[in-house]
Amino acid sequence: DWRKETYKTSLMQNYNINLSKGTENGSTTLTMNYMDHEGLVKNTNFKRVNTRLNSDYKFLNNHLRIGENVAVNYWTRVLSPGGVDELAIKQHPAKSVYDVDGNYNDAIGDVLGDAPNAVRLLNNEKNNKHEYWRVFGNAFVEIEPIKNLVIKSNFGVNYYNENNKVFEPKWARDNVNKLTQTSVRKTDWVWTNTIAYNKDFGKHSVSALFGTE
Numbered sequence: 686d687w688r689k690e691t692y693k694t695s696l697m698q699n700y701n702i703n704l705s706k707g708t709e710n711g712s713t714t715l716t717m718n719y720m721d722h723e724g725l726v727k728n729t730n731f732k733r734v735n736t737r738l739n740s741d742y743k744f745l746n747n748h749l750r751i752g753e754n755v756a757v758n759y760w761t762r763v764l765s766p767g768g769v770d771e772l773a774i775k776q777h778p779a780k781s782v783y784d785v786d787g788n789y790n791d792a793i794g795d796v797l798g799d800a801p802n803a804v805r806l807l808n809n810e811k812n813n814k815h816e817y818w819r820v821f822g823n824a825f826v827e828i829e830p831i832k833n834l835v836i837k838s839n840f841g842v843n844y845y846n847e848n849n850k851v852f853e854p855k856w857a858r859d860n861v862n863k864l865t866q867t868s869v870r871k872t873d874w875v876w877t878n879t880i881a882y883n884k885d886f887g888k889h890s891v892s893a894l895f896g897t898e
Contacts, residue, residue: 711742728811755822
């Protein structure tokens, strides 16, 4: 039963933790999440850890305010081999997983068909991890030196890091071991500075904003 050899009952675990602290001058919140999701295809899975930190505090009678919002995410994946779902259907049920010598049955010109062995593909893929990091967030400082005049500086960053490693051992139709490694790293950032002034005069008001980015 090639479908039985390919699929299984999967389990998903999901955990959350929330911590918070607050005073009259501000608050801090930390959120963490862990998820482990096994795939329906054997040897596949998705694991993820998410954390987020938020804080906002004021000092000097609210003339100085500091805060940040940062998320750190890490996840890994073991992917399903390409075409394995089709192989689970098209492979002849009379064809065995292994030959008489205990090797994967990948016979060429077999009367039962010569489609690649799905079990071999699944076992090859289980050690090929795909790893990802992402840090995303911003921090700010805000000063009000005199009433109605607010000076603010905000810095934001988006960092992404991806690593992939795929190893394909030699087999009956290809006597060459193959290793493919790729890495992707990307950083985006923005720094914004503004000066704002707002003043009410009875029924009238004056507003001004200057900024750089």
